[in-house]
Structures are given as structure tokens and as C-alpha cells.
Amino acid sequence: MDKQEKRKRLAKKIQLNLAMTVGEIFDPIDEDTTRPKKMAYFDRIFKTFTQGGEGAVNRKKTQKLIGTYCLFVPEEIIYAAGGQPVRLCAGAYESVEVGEEFLPDSACPMVKSEVGFTTLPVLSFYQQCDLVAIPASCDWKAKMAEIIHDYVPVVMLDMPKVKEGEASRAFWLSEVKRFTKEVEKVTGMRVTRSRLRGAIQMIQKAQVQFRRFHEIRKAEPPVIHGRDALEVLNAYFYDHVESWTAAMATLNDELEERVNNRESVAKPMATRLLITGSPMVFPNWKIPTVIEELGGVMVADEFCTSNRYLHDKVAVDEGLLSDMLHAIADRYLLPSCCPIFSTTIDRRDRLLQLIKDYRAEGVIYHILKGCHPYDVETRIIEKLLQDNGVPMLKIETDYSPQDVEQLRTRIEAFMETLKGQRHKEKS
Amino acid sequence: MKVYRLRIAVQAISFIILIYGGLFYIDMGNRMPTFSCAYVDDRGGGCFLIGFQHMLSRPFGEFLGDAGIRLLKAMGIFALWSIVLNKAWCGWICPFGFLQDMLSKIRSFFDVDLSRFGWITRTRYKSVKYIFLVLLILIPLGIANSFFGLEKIPRDWSVPFCQICPARVILPVFNGDFSQIHIDFSSNTTMVLTTIVMVLVALFFTTAFVKRRFFCSYCPMLALLSLFDKIGLLSLKKNGQRCTRCGNCSRACPMEIREIEEEKVLTNLVTQDCTLCLRCVEVCPEDKALETRFCGIPIFTASQQGFLKRQGLDEESHTNKNGA
Structure with missing residues (x-):
């Protein structure tokens, strides 16, 4: 008792x-x-x-x-x-x-x-x-x-x-x-043929909004903060897919209007950062918040909780139950960039593509203490980014709010070097 | 128009032209790289293989003269056809391929699961079509010539591939000609060969019902056509950087080609068994990851929007109006 x-x-x-x-x-x-x-x-x-x-x-x-x-x-x-x-x-x-x-x-x-x-x-x-x-x-x-x-x-x-x-x-x-x-x-x-087909279509519709949202995030100047982008995908964890899709559609409409009016959430010439590594789930938003407070903008992420979550699509070929189950199994396994798998090929290509598409100037590699798979891949990704001339900052942290000020100093310094590099490139 | 519907339409039209074209005075020559069988009376064009085998069955000396020139001319015409359309002859025109696709449609209508090769079997099976190709060249040569002082092959073996080709039995049926369905007892050879063809016909229906394009995986015409994979005007290109290797393409591929999914470096993806049916491009959800080009001009490119449309989602209201 x-x-x-x-x-x-x-x-x-x-x-x-x-x-x-x-x-x-x-x-x-x-x-x-x-x-x-x-x-x-x-x-x-x-x-x-x-x-x-x-x-x-x-x-x-x-x-x-x-x-x-x-x-x-x-x-x-x-x-x-x-x-x-x-x-x-x-x-x-x-x-x-x-x-x-x-x-x-x-x-x-x-x-x-x-x-x-x-x-x-x-x-x-x-x-x-x-x-x-x-x-x-x-x-x-x-x-x-x-x-x-x-x-x-x-x-x-x-x-x-x-x-x-x-x-x-x-x-x-x-x-x-x-x-x-x-x-x-x-x-x-x-689970019948028609029900599964319906469920697949329901999620495909959500994916339409998901991809539209990410298309909008490519806009210059940025119309939405990286933290908010994490939030909308985080909301998908809990929401019913149909209500989420409807909410996303209205959000996307608003964002498109912002793109047209060139309404920015950041100052002009804000540092564009891409963030990858261990996932960040609400309320662990300390790094995106710090970036935002420092006047930078997290243009994209490569998290399994966000950008990777709804990206890949199930392709229904013949529409038989077995065919659809096969397609679903493939969709969840094959394109996954999770570091638990033996190769990093897919993750490397995806990162480079994201850096290119979102014109990211630097990458923050986030590792949660004890998240070994992401830790193991750090070297490989670091080398890849080095070869491609993209600066990277490795941050190892946990959920405690104690190190926020320390993180702020490190991220600020990183953003300063990025700015310096930008000036050097210009002159 | 959705590409798979277009393909069925093109296949149906080609089927009509190749099987009934003769009735409308259509003659596209006898050097076509497709199974427009010469045993069909009202055909609109002829299969290259039968003429090829006939032309090969001559003494070697004759090839230095008129026969050689005729053979070269025939091969030239065949090469021209092949270079222009590449493997699309298999995926879009071949009447025999069309029949197999229709059988697959019937199968999926009756909710019967399709079967697939194991990966090792699939790889081994690739060589079977070359065995057929080599035999259909060597046997006719052996009829007119003696190899290493051996006896010549009897005349009964002339056009050996056609004798065992199930298309010879099945396609004339559409012309109302059932005479090919028989076992020829005139000699031991013909008896054996016609028995084989009957077995192959039965196998054709059963295998094509459970497995997509089974016959194509050992078709010697595919082996001949694949000589022009790299130089064909119609090509299938891949941008490995954009590919997420989600496997949609290889799963939907009727020929179960895995390279289309695995390849990250090579850009030309017209592989040995590819029939250019373009199913892979249809099910690819990544923008510009796969692309079909004709003379270097993109004619059909993979895209998210197109993917969703083909998956049955009408997305006009959701399209990105600003192009942001």
C-alpha cells in the first residue's frame, strides 16, 4: 500500500x-x-x-x-x-x-x-x-x-x-x-483487400500533404521554423491520419500564401542548418529552440520522427492482398535509413540530396547518449560531409535541460564559422 | 492517359495488326523482332527468327555469295527495327507477351497470388534463352554442313525453334486456324518435337497464369534484342542519387529484375531481361529517379504527382499551385 x-x-x-x-x-x-x-x-x-x-x-x-x-x-x-x-x-x-x-x-x-x-x-x-x-x-x-x-x-x-x-x-x-x-x-x-487498399490510400493522402509541406520548406526565405516542422510530424504520432491530413492541408495553404507574400520567419541571410542523427521528440526541442533563438533556421532534418516518417510510399501493383502486404513490408524495410542496418548507402545519398535541395550551409549531428547506432555512423557521415565541403557539428546530449547554455555557445560558434565561410565565398 | 492503359491499348492494336493485318493488306516485312508468327495466315508482318533459321541452313560456301548478302540484309533490317524501339518490341508490341499479360490480368481478377522466382533461380534461368539462341543457329547450319566430319543433321530438324515454339501453335488459333494443334507422326524427330511443343503449350498457359511473363524469361528473341540494349534509341535511365531503394520498381517488374532497384551508379538500366514495359517508372515515387528517353529526349519521367495519380488518388485540388 x-x-x-x-x-x-x-x-x-x-x-x-x-x-x-x-x-x-x-x-x-x-x-x-x-x-x-x-x-x-x-x-x-x-x-x-x-x-x-x-x-x-x-x-x-x-x-x-x-x-x-x-x-x-x-x-x-x-x-x-x-x-x-x-x-x-x-x-x-x-x-x-x-x-x-x-x-x-x-x-x-x-x-x-x-x-x-x-x-x-x-x-x-x-x-x-x-x-x-x-x-x-x-x-x-x-x-x-x-x-x-x-x-x-x-x-x-x-x-x-x-x-x-x-x-x-x-x-x-x-x-x-x-x-x-x-x-x-x-x-x-x-484485414481485407478493400480495407487495406483504403488504409493505404488514406496514408498516401497524408503523404501528399507531407511532401507538399516539405516542398514548401524549400522556399526562400523560409516560411516555417524547423521546430514547427518537427511539431507537425510529431502530432502525426497521436492524431488520426485523416484529421491530420485535413489540418496539414489548411496549414499548407497558409504557408503557400506566406511564400507568395514572401513572409519570412527568419531574418534575411539567416544561417541555414540541417539536423540529423538521433530523433527529437516533444518536449526535447532544446536544440531547434536554441538555433531559432540564435537567429538561425533549421531548414531540414533527417529524423525518423520527421522527414523520414512519411516520405516513402507503398506502391500498389496488382491490388491483391498478398501483393499489398508485400508492398507494405518493402516500404517499411527497404528505403529506411535507420542506422541499425548494415549499410549507410541510403542515408548518405539522402543526406546529400537534402543538403542540396534545402541549400543547407551546415549540418548538426545530434546523438543521444547511449544511442549507439547513430554514434557508430558519425565517422562515416563526417567523412562524407567533409568530402562534400559541408561543415558538421557533432552534439552528444541527453534530455536534461542542464547543458542548454553550453549547447548555445557551441552552436553559436558553429554558426559564426558558417557565416565567416559565406563571406569568404563571396569575396 | 495512364501509361499502363496506353500500353494495353498499344498491345491490343499491335495484336490486331500482327494477327489480322493481312486482311487489310498490311505487310510490315518478315524481319520483325517480335513474335508475329509466320504460321498465322493473315499476319501483318513476320517474325525474324523463322527467316533467320531458313537463311542459316546453307553450306558455308554460299554465305560468301548471294545468300550471305541476303542474310546481312535481313540482319540489318532486324537491327534497324531493334535500335529504333529497343526492347519495347517485347513490352509493347509482342502479341505473345500480350497474351501473357492478359493471363496475368485474369489471375489477379480471380485473386490468385502470383509466384516469383527465388533469386538464385532467377539468375540461373537467364542463360536458358542463350541455349535456345545457340541451338537455333547451330542446328540449321548443321543441316546444310557437316561439323568435324560428322553426319549432317536430318532435314526434319529445319527451323528447329519454330517447331518447339508455343507461339506457332497458339497464335494461329486467333486466326481460326487450329491445324497446328497436332502431333506429327511422320518421323521420329517430328514426333518428338511436336510432342515437346504440345507440352510447352500446356506449360505456357499454366506458368503464364501463375507467373508474369514466364515465357519471356527464356525467349531467344529477347536474347537477340539485348544486343542493342545500350544503343537503342529508346532508353531507360536511372539517377541513383535520387533513388531511395524502396523496391517498388523491382517488385512491380514482370521480369523480376533486381538491378533496377539495386543499381546506384550505372545510369542505363535496359538490362538483359528488360522488356521496357515501363512499369518501374510508373511505380517510382521519386522525382526524376527513373526516366525513359527517346533519342535523348525525356518522354516519361517518374514523379510524385504521377505516382499518386496512377495509384488512384486524384490530386488536382492538392497540387502545389505556386510551384514553391
Whole structure:
């Protein structure tokens, strides 16, 4: 009884801290008048975090809630089975200490935060999940199911690490089929040909808005901040795909108007930065906020929570159920630039293309402490960028707000060198 | 117009011209790099292979004279046809390919899953068409000449490929000619060859039903056409930098060509088995990752917008009006 009381109190404390963090983030944002008005829809979702996340997930009462991690769990299948997916990747510093009870120190803050939210009732949708699908992507995720299976029903999806092979593709397809069966069991609804086709189209429509949004972000001067771009994609974690698509369409309309009126969110000649590495999830927005405060602009990112999330498309060829499942399996595995895979070819090409498309002057490589896959790839990416004459700043940090001032100094210095380089190129 | 619909239309028109063209006094010559079978009475043009085999079955000495010139002329015409349209002869014109595509359509209508080769089988299978090609050259030569003092091959073996080609049996049926469906008991050779062709006809229907373009993977015409892969005026180009290797192209490819997805460096993607059906370009969601060119001019380019349109999403209201 005493122990339960303690946990309740801890939950209450974390809830309050989280509410404070959310407030700290949104107070200056709400005062910002240059921000697109239509962002309010997305802000609402995150503001619910102050009240235990009730209402963050957009679903009907009868709909089953399927929690997902990483970007390997096929959402098309969940929608086709009548469920509502919610991506549970977490970025809150507050719940990290709870997760530390279950995980070693060397674990990344993301997995600690996720375990924290699952084991302690702070955000309601973490406990409400009828099934949580965890891909065995990195080592932390591989072990996660066993850690949290007392709290929520879990299904593990095994991931091949060498995606080029024939066997790994067939294996992943079989995992996707197994996942389909598991979801069907939970929702009690069969994934049929027409339902799956409908779900694929629903997500394709969201992808239309997603790609349109990224097309707009290429505009000069920039009409939206990188942090806001992270936010809209972060909102996709919780929202129903159709309402998200509708909200995105109105936001895109507003942004296009801004492009026409040449309304900028940054000063002219602001430093254009691209950010890559470990994903940043709300409320871990300290780096984008610092960049913005320093007068720079994060023109693009290469995160699995943002730019990579909805980029790749399922191509329906013959329209048979098996063909569509095959297409879905391929879409989630093959084009993924996640560093858990053996090669960096796709990520390298994608980065260079992004730098070119968004005319980024420098790259910030963000590593969460304990995120080994991204850490391993640093050298390769550093060399690639060096060869292409793009300066890179490596930042290793966690969710704690303590190092913000130190980060500010480093990022400022980096932006100064970029400016110096720009002058040199001009003269 | 969507490209796959256009392709079906072109295939249907070519089918009509090649099978019934004779009725409208159409004659496109007998050197066509496609299976417009010479056994079809009302054909609008003839397959190159039958004439090629006939011309080869002469003593070597004759090739130095008139026969050699005729052979060169025939090969020249064949080369010209091939260079202009490249493999589009297979993907867009061949009546036999059209039949296979129709069988695939019937299969997907009845919800039957398609089967695929394993990767190793697929690679091994590539060489089968060359075996056919070598035999269809050597056997006719062996009829008129003796190799290494061996006996000449009997006359029954003339035009050996046509004797075992399932198109010879199937295509005349569309002309109302069922006479090719028989087993010829006139000699042992013809009996064996006509039995083989009957087996191949049965296999053609069963395999084409479960697997897309099965016959094409061992078609010797494809082997001959692939001589012009790199110099054909119609070409398929890839920009490896823009490719995310999402695998849509290789999954949709009826010939199961993996290079189209894996290749990051080479730009010319008309590979040995490619039939230039352009299905890969249709399902590619990346702007300008794949491109078809004619004489270097882009005629069909992969794009996000086009991809979505072909996937059945009408996106006129969502298009980017500002071009930002």
C-alpha cells in the first residue's frame, strides 16, 4: 500500500514537472506573432500533455489503440484492422528517472523515457494501449518488450539487419504477416483487400500533404521554423491520419500564401542548418529552440520522427492482398535509413540530396547518449560531409535541460564559422 | 492517359495488326523482332527468327555469295527495327507477351497470388534463352554442313525453334486456324518435337497464369534484342542519387529484375531481361529517379504527382499551385 502511494505521488510529481516543461515551451511560442496561425491545431495536441495526455489521441471509444515504436510498424495494417495507431516514442526528461529503475545507465534517454511512461501512469495513452508493437531495431528496443510486458500487452517484430538479402526480405514479410494476425486478434476485425487498399490510400493522402509541406520548406526565405516542422510530424504520432491530413492541408495553404507574400520567419541571410542523427521528440526541442533563438533556421532534418516518417510510399501493383502486404513490408524495410542496418548507402545519398535541395550551409549531428547506432555512423557521415565541403557539428546530449547554455555557445560558434565561410565565398 | 492503359491499348492494336493485318493488306516485312508468327495466315508482318533459321541452313560456301548478302540484309533490317524501339518490341508490341499479360490480368481478377522466382533461380534461368539462341543457329547450319566430319543433321530438324515454339501453335488459333494443334507422326524427330511443343503449350498457359511473363524469361528473341540494349534509341535511365531503394520498381517488374532497384551508379538500366514495359517508372515515387528517353529526349519521367495519380488518388485540388 505504502509503495503504491509512493508511486502515485511520484506520478503526480512527474505530471506537474511535465506540465511545467510544456508550459515553458509553449509560453514563448504563443506570444510569437510571426508563427503560422494554423499551427494552433497541432499545439492543442501537445498542450494536452499538461493534463495527462487525455484527448491527445484522436480515436473513437470503441476503437482499439495499438502502440507502436520506431517507424517500422505498418500503420496501414492497423488502420485496415480498425485500430488506431499511436507512436509512443518519447522525449520527456521527466520520466527518464523512472525508466532508470529498469534500465542500465548507458541506455539512451529515449528508451528510459518510454519505459518510464509505460510503467508510471502519467500520460494516459501509454497504459490504454490494447497492444504495443515493438520492432527489435536497436538493442534497447530488443529488450524493451520483456521489461514492459507486465504493464501492457506486447508484440515484438524481429528486424533483419542486412536488408539487401533475399532471406531478410522474406523474413520481414513473414513478420509483417504475423503482426497482421496479432492486430486482427486484438481488434476482432479482418484485414481485407478493400480495407487495406483504403488504409493505404488514406496514408498516401497524408503523404501528399507531407511532401507538399516539405516542398514548401524549400522556399526562400523560409516560411516555417524547423521546430514547427518537427511539431507537425510529431502530432502525426497521436492524431488520426485523416484529421491530420485535413489540418496539414489548411496549414499548407497558409504557408503557400506566406511564400507568395514572401513572409519570412527568419531574418534575411539567416544561417541555414540541417539536423540529423538521433530523433527529437516533444518536449526535447532544446536544440531547434536554441538555433531559432540564435537567429538561425533549421531548414531540414533527417529524423525518423520527421522527414523520414512519411516520405516513402507503398506502391500498389496488382491490388491483391498478398501483393499489398508485400508492398507494405518493402516500404517499411527497404528505403529506411535507420542506422541499425548494415549499410549507410541510403542515408548518405539522402543526406546529400537534402543538403542540396534545402541549400543547407551546415549540418548538426545530434546523438543521444547511449544511442549507439547513430554514434557508430558519425565517422562515416563526417567523412562524407567533409568530402562534400559541408561543415558538421557533432552534439552528444541527453534530455536534461542542464547543458542548454553550453549547447548555445557551441552552436553559436558553429554558426559564426558558417557565416565567416559565406563571406569568404563571396569575396 | 495512364501509361499502363496506353500500353494495353498499344498491345491490343499491335495484336490486331500482327494477327489480322493481312486482311487489310498490311505487310510490315518478315524481319520483325517480335513474335508475329509466320504460321498465322493473315499476319501483318513476320517474325525474324523463322527467316533467320531458313537463311542459316546453307553450306558455308554460299554465305560468301548471294545468300550471305541476303542474310546481312535481313540482319540489318532486324537491327534497324531493334535500335529504333529497343526492347519495347517485347513490352509493347509482342502479341505473345500480350497474351501473357492478359493471363496475368485474369489471375489477379480471380485473386490468385502470383509466384516469383527465388533469386538464385532467377539468375540461373537467364542463360536458358542463350541455349535456345545457340541451338537455333547451330542446328540449321548443321543441316546444310557437316561439323568435324560428322553426319549432317536430318532435314526434319529445319527451323528447329519454330517447331518447339508455343507461339506457332497458339497464335494461329486467333486466326481460326487450329491445324497446328497436332502431333506429327511422320518421323521420329517430328514426333518428338511436336510432342515437346504440345507440352510447352500446356506449360505456357499454366506458368503464364501463375507467373508474369514466364515465357519471356527464356525467349531467344529477347536474347537477340539485348544486343542493342545500350544503343537503342529508346532508353531507360536511372539517377541513383535520387533513388531511395524502396523496391517498388523491382517488385512491380514482370521480369523480376533486381538491378533496377539495386543499381546506384550505372545510369542505363535496359538490362538483359528488360522488356521496357515501363512499369518501374510508373511505380517510382521519386522525382526524376527513373526516366525513359527517346533519342535523348525525356518522354516519361517518374514523379510524385504521377505516382499518386496512377495509384488512384486524384490530386488536382492538392497540387502545389505556386510551384514553391
